[in-house]
Amino acid sequence: METFQGSAREHLLNVDENCVVNGSESKIQVKGLSRSLDKGVSILQNVNLDIPRGQIMGIIGPSGSGKSTMLRALNRLWEPSSGTVFLDGKDITGLDVLELRRKVGMLFQLPVLFEGTVADNIRYGPQLKGKKLRDEEVYRLLTFADLDASFFNKPGSELSVGQAQRVALARTLANEPEVLLLDEPTSALDPISTQNIEDVLVKLKSKGMTIVMVSHSIKQIQRIADVVCLLVGGEIVEVLNSNHLSEANHPMARRFLELSS
Numbered sequence: 295m296e297t298f299q300g301s302a303r304e305h306l307l308n309v310d311e312n313c314v315v316n317g318s319e320s321k322i323q324v325k326g327l328s329r330s331l332d333k334g335v336s337i338l339q340n341v342n343l344d345i346p347r348g349q350i351m352g353i354i355g356p357s358g359s360g361k362s363t364m365l366r367a368l369n370r371l372w373e374p375s376s377g378t379v380f381l382d383g384k385d386i387t388g389l390d391v392l393e394l395r396r397k398v399g400m401l402f403q404l405p406v407l408f409e410g411t412v413a414d415n416i417r418y419g420p421q422l423k424g425k426k427l428r429d430e431e432v433y434r435l436l437t438f439a440d441l442d443a444s445f446f447n448k449p450g451s452e453l454s455v456g457q458a459q460r461v462a463l464a465r466t467l468a469n470e471p472e473v474l475l476l477d478e479p480t481s482a483l484d485p486i487s488t489q490n491i492e493d494v495l496v497k498l499k500s501k502g503m504t505i506v507m508v509s510h511s512i513k514q515i516q517r518i519a520d521v522v523c524l525l526v527g528g529e530i531v532e533v534l535n536s537n538h539l540s541e542a543n544h545p546m547a548r549r550f551l552e553l554s555s
């Protein structure tokens with residue numbers, strides 16, 4: 295397959311040779327990342343990507359194009375066949391994996407809460423490090439995730455999917471991550487819950503967090519992402535500013551965007 299990495303870089307506004315994207319340095323750099331399955335089937339091919347610090351990057355592309363696979367490489371939920379991921383310039387394989395996953399938190403499509411109350415869930419991560427969050431800190435995280443105080447003692451099993459997703463977000467934030475990876479975090483949610491999550495993400499960005507979000511919703515990407523990466527067949531074919539999506543060059547990317555909008 296022809297690689298469009300060159301044109302992808304040209305499409306990024308204000309990228310220089312030091313990987314400064316939109317005036318922002320890279321928080322994460324992906325270099326030459328590939329993944330093949332045992333049978334030799336290639337899922338990701340030589341992916342190179344700069345994820346700008348303090349911005350929201352949307353990852354879009356057809357089903358099976360490798361979006362989740364790429365996202366999971368960023369906090370070592372799998373190890374690549376070749377290539378390296380750098381966090382703040384450091385090879386992530388040199389970091390303690392649990393520490394990495396604190397720094398680079400992840401939220402999945404369907405939230406899975408642990409047994410116990412909402413507060414138990416939020417306290418879980420810090421507790422593993424021997425820190426007990428005070429009630430005020432739990433309330434602060436609840437408020438941040440747009441949940442009122444009445445959720446504090448609710449059993450996790452009694453929540454709607456939208457509420458559980460916000461608890462999962464608060465639980466991830468309790469680890470004070472620097473990067474948030476989101477794999478279709480709102481695809482199971484109604485429009486109001488979706489908007490609640492989007493509002494929280496925008497708030498997090500304003501506090502300097504770097505966010506990478508896989509989404510099938512082009513409209514969502516246009517609403518909240520700064521930069522968009524398009525994956526097709528395990529390759530990055532375009533990286534664009536989100537308000538320049540209509541300028542995508544790659545024919546598959548154009549078709550995908552036409553059908554999705």
Ligand SMILES: Nc1ncnc2c1ncn2[C@@H]1O[C@H](COP(=O)(O)OP(=O)(O)OP(=O)(O)O)[C@@H](O)[C@H]1O
Nearest residue numbers: 331337355356357358359360361362363364508510
């Ligand atoms: N553990 C695995 N074993 C076999 N094949 C896998 C495995 N993980 C992923 N794949 C394959 O790799 C390809 C990319 O999968 P991935 O989940 O990353 O795609 P995606 O773009 O996130 O798809 P979707 O939008 O449907 O979630 C798919 O063809 C998938 O079937």
